[in-house]
Amino acid sequence: MALPTELLYRYHKELNQPFADSRELLVRALDLMAGQLKLDQVCFFDWTPEESLLSQRLVWRAGAAMDMEEDIAVAVGSPLRAVLEHGGVYVSQNLNYPALYIPVQWKGGGRRLAGRPETGDEPRLGALRMERLKKSWAFSSREKELARGLADELAHNLSHAELDQFNREQLNRAHALNELTGVFASSMRVEDGMRLILQGIQRYFGFDRVRLYLVSHAERKLKGELSADARGQVRSLAHEQIPLQPGVHRFADIVLGNSAGDAVTDNYRETVIYLPLTVQGKSVGLLIVDNLLSQQPILQEDMVSLSSFAGQIALAVDNAMLFEQVQELSQFDELTRLPLRRYFNERFQEEMYRAERFAQPMALIWLDIDFFKEVNDAYGHQIGDQVLFEAGRVILSNLRKIDFPCRYGGDEIIILLPQARADDARAIAARLAQEISEIRVPVPFAKAGEVRVSVSQGIATYPGDAASGEELLARADEALYWVKSHGRGGVALYSQVFAKKPSDPGLLPNPLPSKKDQPPKKQG
Numbered sequence: 001m002a003l004p005t006e007l008l009y010r011y012h013k014e015l016n017q018p019f020a021d022s023r024e025l026l027v028r029a030l031d032l033m034a035g036q037l038k039l040d041q042v043c044f045f046d047w048t049p050e051e052s053l054l055s056q057r058l059v060w061r062a063g064a065a066m067d068m069e070e071d072i073a074v075a076v077g078s079p080l081r082a083v084l085e086h087g088g089v090y091v092s093q094n095l096n097y098p099a100l101y102i103p104v105q106w107k108g109g110g111r112r113l114a115g116r117p118e119t120g121d122e123p124r125l126g127a128l129r130m131e132r133l134k135k136s137w138a139f140s141s142r143e144k145e146l147a148r149g150l151a152d153e154l155a156h157n158l159s160h161a162e163l164d165q166f167n168r169e170q171l172n173r174a175h176a177l178n179e180l181t182g183v184f185a186s187s188m189r190v191e192d193g194m195r196l197i198l199q200g201i202q203r204y205f206g207f208d209r210v211r212l213y214l215v216s217h218a219e220r221k222l223k224g225e226l227s228a229d230a231r232g233q234v235r236s237l238a239h240e241q242i243p244l245q246p247g248v249h250r251f252a253d254i255v256l257g258n259s260a261g262d263a264v265t266d267n268y269r270e271t272v273i274y275l276p277l278t279v280q281g282k283s284v285g286l287l288i289v290d291n292l293l294s295q296q297p298i299l300q301e302d303m304v305s306l307s308s309f310a311g312q313i314a315l316a317v318d319n320a321m322l323f324e325q326v327q328e329l330s331q332f333d334e335l336t337r338l339p340l341r342r343y344f345n346e347r348f349q350e351e352m353y354r355a356e357r358f359a360q361p362m363a364l365i366w367l368d369i370d371f372f373k374e375v376n377d378a379y380g381h382q383i384g385d386q387v388l389f390e391a392g393r394v395i396l397s398n399l400r401k402i403d404f405p406c407r408y409g410g411d412e413i414i415i416l417l418p419q420a421r422a423d424d425a426r427a428i429a430a431r432l433a434q435e436i437s438e439i440r441v442p443v444p445f446a447k448a449g450e451v452r453v454s455v456s457q458g459i460a461t462y463p464g465d466a467a468s469g470e471e472l473l474a475r476a477d478e479a480l481y482w483v484k485s486h487g488r489g490g491v492a493l494y495s496q497v498f499a500k501k502p503s504d505p506g507l508l509p510n511p512l513p514s515k516k517d518q519p520p521k522k523q524g
Helices: 004-015 021-035 079-086 141-186 188-205 249-255 263-267 300-331 342-359 374-377 381-397 420-438 470-483
Strands: 040-046 053-059 062-065 070-071 100-109 123-132 209-218 220-227 233-238 241-243 272-279 282-289 363-369 404-409 413-418 440-441 451-452 455-462 492-493
Touching: 004 021, 004 141, 021 040, 021 053, 021 062, 021 123, 021 141, 040 220, 053 141, 079 100, 100 141, 123 141, 141 188, 141 300, 188 209, 188 220, 188 300, 209 249, 220 282, 241 249, 241 420, 249 272, 249 282, 272 300, 272 455, 282 300, 282 381, 342 363, 342 404, 342 470, 363 381, 363 470, 381 404, 381 413, 381 420, 381 440, 404 451, 413 420, 420 492, 455 470, 470 492
Parallel strands: 455 492
Antiparallel strands: 040 053, 040 123, 053 062, 053 070, 100 123, 209 220, 209 282, 220 233, 220 241, 272 282, 363 413, 363 455, 404 413, 440 451
């Protein structure tokens, strides 16, 4: 047999090269050990002193490596435990053939469990079991010395292999998260961007679940956004809304910075990570990742990677939310809070397409505030603005969720009523007319002390009155013009006004208001 130093040198050269991961290194190392020591089988175990347990990770046998499961309980005070804790070689007396146990200790390459208080690189512990299946073929002292040398060389290379693997994983995570935040930053819609980033985090890190909550400062709430799980499913968390008040919920306490000593958080510190998202000291959300289903501990490096990119995620979230706020302002009238004309045009096309494809009815109300110009002329634009504000408030509070109103221009308001027939539209118009007639805008310098409001409304329906969106708008406008030219203050259906049928008292406009009901001329 060659000298142990010569064999160790050859062994060192074989192992001192890049490997994809520690498993690939172990497979090569066990194969070399088996050849050099004439072994029938060699096993590698992880050693957990706290549990007094050797857990088999890998077995080499007959030229092949296999992942096997075998747990060995090591009794306190036993010779094997003494060797595992203090070093040396243990010759097993429990098998019918020669077997050596040799401890292996190496640095863990920065891999630690999240939530653990220890710092620095904690040592990793393992053991080799070298076996010869012939009872008479015992290990000599020289072979035992060589086996210890091979184990030490394996430990040295395991440290390098795991550190290299750790660094590659960190670099891959960094590239992945940078790519994800870049994609999210370029996506101006919060939900679209967050869907991408949550799925990416789950995919790259392998967590059971990733959840996102966003802060609404205006409502003082923490609102659920999205959840992505290991099956690739993304669910809305819109039903989860948590008041941002201390003591109400641990999520709120974490965002508010009051989570110290929380028993629930402490109990799950190895399987759940809570990452508050902040931008320049302002809370924008909470990112939560967990392995509650698999109960796999989350590694410290995963938490560090996510924490280092939490700022980028928070900034991307904040930018996207700001963009949506700006977009919302550009789509809604600041005075009435009604959508503007360009936003209505987009929605109108969508609803027309849906109505045509699924053969659904649709109605349109074109509404005009009576004598609005006279109100502005007599009392000023501030009073006119108040009239518009109150009209918008009444309209928004009296429509169905699927209805879509818009300030079309000046004092003209259009209300789109999907899945509504003529009778439905007439009922909604009558309710609006009644509610708006109860508006009272105080005018201290006016003789009556207030301004009352009435509206004229024209209604057209699809497909009864029109075959296209353009025709529907035109028919509603014609019905409105008919009301305005016949005294104002009423409601008219295009089909009944222009069908030359007997008048329907429920649709005819109100009588022309008397002069005393009209706003006074502005005094010079």
